[in-house]
Amino acid sequence: MNRDQDHPDFREFSIATQAIHAGRHPDPVYGAVCMPIYQTSTFAFESCAQGAARFAGSEPGFVYTRMGNPTVAALEEAVAIMEGGHGGLATASGMAATCTLAFTFLGQGQHMIGTDAVYGPTRVVFERDFARFGVEHSFVDTSDIEKVRAAIRPNTKLLFIESPANPTLQVTDLAACAELAREHGIVMVVDNTFASPVLQRPLKLGAHIVMHSLTKFINGHTDVVGGMIVCESAELTDRVRSVLSYLGGTMDPHPAWLALRGSQTLPLRMRVAQQNAQAMAELLEAHPKVEWVRYPGLASHPQRELVKKQMDGPGALISVGMKGGHRAGVVLLESLRLPVLAVSLGGIETLVQHPASMTHAAMNPQAREAAGISDGLVRMSVGCEDQAELLADLEQALERCPD
Numbered sequence: 001m002n003r004d005q006d007h008p009d010f011r012e013f014s015i016a017t018q019a020i021h022a023g024r025h026p027d028p029v030y031g032a033v034c035m036p037i038y039q040t041s042t043f044a045f046e047s048c049a050q051g052a053a054r055f056a057g058s059e060p061g062f063v064y065t066r067m068g069n070p071t072v073a074a075l076e077e078a079v080a081i082m083e084g085g086h087g088g089l090a091t092a093s094g095m096a097a098t099c100t101l102a103f104t105f106l107g108q109g110q111h112m113i114g115t116d117a118v119y120g121p122t123r124v125v126f127e128r129d130f131a132r133f134g135v136e137h138s139f140v141d142t143s144d145i146e147k148v149r150a151a152i153r154p155n156t157k158l159l160f161i162e163s164p165a166n167p168t169l170q171v172t173d174l175a176a177c178a179e180l181a182r183e184h185g186i187v188m189v190v191d192n193t194f195a196s197p198v199l200q201r202p203l204k205l206g207a208h209i210v211m212h213s214l215t216k217f218i219n220g221h222t223d224v225v226g227g228m229i230v231c232e233s234a235e236l237t238d239r240v241r242s243v244l245s246y247l248g249g250t251m252d253p254h255p256a257w258l259a260l261r262g263s264q265t266l267p268l269r270m271r272v273a274q275q276n277a278q279a280m281a282e283l284l285e286a287h288p289k290v291e292w293v294r295y296p297g298l299a300s301h302p303q304r305e306l307v308k309k310q311m312d313g314p315g316a317l318i319s320v321g322m323k324g325g326h327r328a329g330v331v332l333l334e335s336l337r338l339p340v341l342a343v344s345l346g347g348i349e350t351l352v353q354h355p356a357s358m359t360h361a362a363m364n365p366q367a368r369e370a371a372g373i374s375d376g377l378v379r380m381s382v383g384c385e386d387q388a389e390l391l392a393d394l395e396q397a398l399e400r401c402p403d
């Protein structure tokens with residue numbers, strides 16, 4: 001019996017239900033509840049006519065995995081529904097998603113505007129690589145809408161926002177930026193990696209496209225590298241899919257299957273990680289050895305009102321600066337026993353790192369300082385461990401830090 005015609009439209013459900021059911025269709029062969037891993041590069045045609053029809057797009061079905069695959073398609077549908085978008089496009093990494101979007105919307109002599117404190121490699125790709133092909137860029141503090149407005153040129157085609165940004169946790173008013181972008185015919189992309197669709201849905205706030213490093217919260221288990229692009233319309237999805245499938249930064253079925261499984265617990269993980277992060281941020285802020293804490297759930301966050309307006313929660317990332325500067329930061333990082341000293345974020349385990357010498361080391365030092373990424377900044381991606389044990393560990397590590 002094929003009950004797939006009864007498959008509810010999960011667009012109308014809450015994210016907790018979407019994460020579990022969206023994109024999961026009953027397997028027509030054996031009834032497998034979980035999507036099988038269709039580990040194949042190509043798909044057999046029953047006839048030449050069928051092969052021709054599939055290439056022409058007049059018959060649905062798969063052709064070649066770079067162009068589409070059932071396991072990858074299930075993940076694309078699941079994330080697209082969580083983001084409230086039209087179509088999803090899974091990519092080999094978050095950077096493959098960023099580069100595919102840059103290739104799609106920018107050409108020689110055109111201009112892009114980006115958030116100054118974006119993920120380090122995102123900035124490098126525009127400042128170094130796309131610049132070689134005559135693509136102009138302006139990286140500005142997009143949390144100030146007047147700075148975005150002032151950066152717009154007649155040839156601006158892309159506005160690339162990361163909010164909350166990495167690692168300053170600066171928040172940009174997405175609805176205001178989207179209005180400005182649409183006024184000027186600029187495509188607005190939001191890197192929603194830090195918030196995940198559980199806490200923020202940029203398409204609903206007016207963005208044209210959302211992208212993710214799936215490596216982070218959506219997969220959530222620190223065992224997959226992948227990315228995702230979700231567009232607001234069929235036209236945009238087709239346009240980006242065409243570029244993606246030719247450029248080749250597509251996702252393979254096995255990581256897609258892992259991410260499909262990981263994503264089912266995204267709302268649960270986010271809830272626990274966020275509760276832990278709030279408690280850790282409060283402990284840090286009250287500690288005499290800490291100079292400052294930046295966490296969107298603290299009253300001290302400069303855009304606390306905006307956070308409440310456009311996000312459903314403050315997330316699980318904390319940036320902290322020690323009174324003892326870089327030296328104290330190193331002691332803190334090396335004294336923590338539960339958190340792992342490693343880059344990346346959004347995993348089920350707590351990870352800590354030092355952006356100025358790690359994720360943002362490739363940025364030029366002046367730009368790094370200007371974007372608020374000081375040498376003493378320590379970034380924590382809080383996981384789902386027991387809260388009391390995390391707090392006790394943080395306490396003992398802080399005790400060891402020099403003033």
Ligand SMILES: *Cc1c(COP(=O)(O)O)cnc(C)c1O
Binds near residue numbers: 162214225
């Ligand atoms: C990690 C990250 C990326 C890049 O993703 P990869 O999967 O590592 O290629 C992009 N944006 C943000 C905010 C990230 O944290």
